[in-house]
Amino acid sequence: MSMINYASREINCKIVYYGPGLGGKTTNLEHVYRKVAPDTRGKMVSLATETERTLFFDFLPVDLGTIRGFKTRFHLYTVPGQVYYNASRKLILKGVDGVVFVADSQVERMDANIESMQNLYNNMAEYGYDLTKIPFVVQYNKRDLPNAASVRELQAQLNPGWEVADEARQVERRDPAHPNEFLVEQLGGVWVERAPHYESVAITGDGVFETLRSVAKLVLKSLS
Amino acid sequence: MTGAGTWSLDEGDYQRITEHLTVLLQEASARCALLVDRTGQLLASVGERPSFDPTAFASLTAADFSANDQLAKMIGEPEFASLFHQGEKESMYLADVARRVILVVLFDNRTTVGMVRLRVKRTVGDLTTLFHAMFDRSAARERDVARGPLEGAEDEIDRLFED
Numbered sequence: 288m289s290m291i292n293y294a295s296r297e298i299n300c301k302i303v304y305y306g307p308g309l310g311g312k313t314t315n316l317e318h319v320y321r322k323v324a325p326d327t328r329g330k331m332v333s334l335a336t337e338t339e340r341t342l343f344f345d346f347l348p349v350d351l352g353t354i355r356g357f358k359t360r361f362h363l364y365t366v367p368g369q370v371y372y373n374a375s376r377k378l379i380l381k382g383v384d385g386v387v388f389v390a391d392s393q394v395e396r397m398d399a400n401i402e403s404m405q406n407l408y409n410n411m412a413e414y415g416y417d418l419t420k421i422p423f424v425v426q427y428n429k430r431d432l433p434n435a436a437s438v439r440e441l442q443a444q445l446n447p448g449w450e451v452a453d454e455a456r457q458v459e460r461r462d463p464a465h466p467n468e469f470l471v472e473q474l475g476g477v478w479v480e481r482a483p484h485y486e487s488v489a490i491t492g493d494g495v496f497e498t499l500r501s502v503a504k505l506v507l508k509s510l511s
Numbered sequence: 512m513t514g515a516g517t518w519s520l521d522e523g524d525y526q527r528i529t530e531h532l533t534v535l536l537q538e539a540s541a542r543c544a545l546l547v548d549r550t551g552q553l554l555a556s557v558g559e560r561p562s563f564d565p566t567a568f569a570s571l572t573a574a575d576f577s578a579n580d581q582l583a584k585m586i587g588e589p590e591f592a593s594l595f596h597q598g599e600k601e602s603m604y605l606a607d608v609a610r611r612v613i614l615v616v617l618f619d620n621r622t623t624v625g626m627v628r629l630r631v632k633r634t635v636g637d638l639t640t641l642f643h644a645m646f647d648r649s650a651a652r653e654r655d656v657a658r659g660p661l662e663g664a665e666d667e668i669d670r671l672f673e674d
Contacts, residue, residue: 289517290552291660294525298661299552330564332571343578346551346570352671357661359671362551362570378577382550504672510517511661511668 289510290380297358300372300506302499305407306389307399308340308368311428314489315389316347316363322492323349328510329443339501341367351503361503368403371441373461376408385422388488388500390445390481392427392435404445406423419449422505425484426498431491448479456480464497518649520554524641531637532557539630541618546638547572548612561617567579576605593631595624606631609642 289300293501304312308389320331326492327350334343345365350358366376388407390400394412411418425446427438451457451471460471464483471480487494520528536558543558545565551573553565561568572668576594583591593606605629614635616627653664661668 291519293521300549329566332567348566492530507668511664
């Protein structure tokens, strides 16, 4: 639920990083924290267990620039990835404006990715939010590992696309991040849309800002 | 509804909110009052300037309230409309406003929780009326053709995110 504060000239938006446990959600935020200028970010809050597993959430506020005289403040949250923390995971989604799904590219984690994606759809639906209609980006993390599945396989399993029923949106749209791919295209007579996807190695920072910029831009465009 | 929606706070709203909070602080002899929305965004802060990071405080407040809401449901209550956290010197009292906003009052031993609770009750009533009017106005604005401040700002957004 983005909040436009005319008094302080700020637009506040909430972005949630979702995905299976140990997939790199917290690492994404830590990289953003380290790399942005200290005067454009706030304090990073982590509610974690003693073994540094996210217990409730991580939180990081960042300013990404000014548009029309309004400072754009993004509140980045991660959820706990472990299956049994679903109650707290669901709470964090309340009022979300954009979602990043951080998938673990390792072949052995495919089932965990699929389970987490399904859980995301279910939790969003319980709030009455439709993931196909809000800013949503998929990040394939840990691309540097030798046991990483191919992006084609990950796309097929996690981001196969949804049917575009609205005729006004049935227009071929190229993926700006992957010139030979489409975000909206006709496949076998059916119009299909996919979430934009990015490859990353969050621990070195590769792909972290591309993902954040992509979802932040989609959120602001949804307000324009 | 497909997403969480948008709402806005204008200068007039902000001024009315801070007036209510200022009266509350004076009457309850409390130190500081903050308004936080349920998604964890700080809307207003009145009184002594907090020594902590107010943005982080706001996100934790929303999480605290949300977690307690779920605990309430587990024990068969629809909600806990207010929460009280007692410290040795500093305490805080949190109250729901219109199911969308949380009023947080920080106070020390110059007053009592009973006094704070009593005064908060009236402020919650005043703020509830004010916020309902704001939400209705935001909903009406969303239905209008001319929407928020970013209407038609696509090019500017593109430029902001250029590499």
